[in-house]
Amino acid sequence: TQLLEQSPQFLSIQEGENLTVYCNSSSVFSSLQWYRQEPGEGPVLLVTVVTGGEVKKLKRLTFQFGDARKDSSLHITAAQPGDTGLYLCAGLALGGTSYGKLTFGQGTILTVHP
Amino acid sequence: DVKVTQSSRYLVKRTGEKVFLECVQDMDHENMFWYRQDPGLGLRLIYFSYDVKMKEKGDIPEGYSVSREKKERFSLILESASTNQTSMYLCASSWAGPSTDTQYFGPGTRLTVL
Numbered sequence: 001t002q003l004l005e006q007s008p009q010f011l012s013i014q015e016g017e018n019l020t021v022y023c024n025s026s027s028v029f030s031s032l033q034w035y036r037q038e039p040g041e042g043p044v045l046l047v048t049v050v051t052g053g054e055v056k057k058l059k060r061l062t063f064q065f066g067d068a069r070k071d072s073s074l075h076i077t078a079a080q081p082g083d084t085g086l087y088l089c090a091g092l093a094l095g096g097t098s099y100g101k102l103t104f105g106q107g108t109i110l111t112v113h114p
Numbered sequence: 115d116v117k118v119t120q121s122s123r124y125l126v127k128r129t130g131e132k133v134f135l136e137c138v139q140d141m142d143h144e145n146m147f148w149y150r151q152d153p154g155l156g157l158r159l160i161y162f163s164y165d166v167k168m169k170e171k172g173d174i175p176e177g178y179s180v181s182r183e184k185k186e187r188f189s190l191i192l193e194s195a196s197t198n199q200t201s202m203y204l205c206a207s208s209w210a211g212p213s214t215d216t217q218y219f220g221p222g223t224r225l226t227v228l
Contacts, residue, residue, distance in 0.1 A: 009154060033216070042118070042204050042219025043157075088156060090217075100145045100164075100208040101172075102217060104157040 002027040006089055006105030014113050016078050021108045023089035024071040030092045032065055032072045033102070037086040079112045086110075117141070118220040120205055126226045133192040135223050137205030144210035146188035147217065148172075148180060151202040163188055164210065195227045 005024045013019055023032070031050045035043035047056050049065035049072060056063045060083075062075040072089055086109050090102040121136035139146065145164050149157040149172075159172030161180040169180050177199060181189045188207075192199055202224050206217040 006156070040123075040221065042206070042221050043217075044219070045216055048216065090157075100210065100217065101147075101159065101162060104149075106154055106156040 002029075002091065002093060002103045004089055004091055004103050004105040006108055008108060009106060010109050010111075012111045012113070013079055015080055017112075019076050019079055019110070021074045021087055021089075021110075022071070023073070023091075023105050025091065026070065027091075028069050028094055029103075030069075030094045032069070032092070033090045034063055034072070034074055035088040035090060037088060037107075039085075043086075043088055076110075079110075081112045081114050084110055084112050118205060118207055118218050120203075120220040120223050122223050123221060124224050124226075126228065127192075127195050128228055129196060131192075131195050131227075133195050133225065133227075135190040135192075135203055135205075135225070137188045137190070137207075137220055138186055139188075139207040139218070140186065141207065141209075141218070142185065143207035143218075144185070145208045146182065147206040147208075148178075148188065148190045149204045149206065150174070150199075151204055151222070157204065160190065195225075197227050199225065200227045201225060 033048045034046045037043040047063045052067045052069045054065045060077045088107045089105040118139045147162040148160045163169045163182040179191045204222045205220040208217045
């Protein structure tokens, strides 16, 4: 069974601060995704990274896939209260017929205070 | 827009009851998934289905069964609900094909078993 270790589990910061969330595994993934979930809703995809070393930017969010495709990070610059939510990383297994089955990390609950 | 709907947002049942959770997607997706979400544990896969009448066990299938009689509908069944099945249940769907990783989630059903 592939595992994804996500850290930290909780982050409580002030508006304007920067933060980084990490997602690590001993397994190689075909691709890695980041989702964001707000209270009372299901997770919504933010980004997918596919190539080792890939960096993607979504406004103030920067996502990076490790060179070996075993880890990923999410960096938020100048966090805002609207960034508050649960952030989840998820990996798609290599090869075979995965049927799109994802392995999820434990999640990071981010709270940004005004 | 892809839409995944779940039959109930909140459900309260008694120990031993049979519980049905329904999920419907409107985008003709081949793959459908049932997860439970508990604090600190992320999303754990219960069952998934890659075609009508096809089902595969996920990581925690014990105490659950599923049914997929139509492509758009995937049902999760708790044969005899127990208190340790109190949780948030999330349904998701995705396309089959080369890029199968993006999952679209419903809003979730918060189930309480008394």
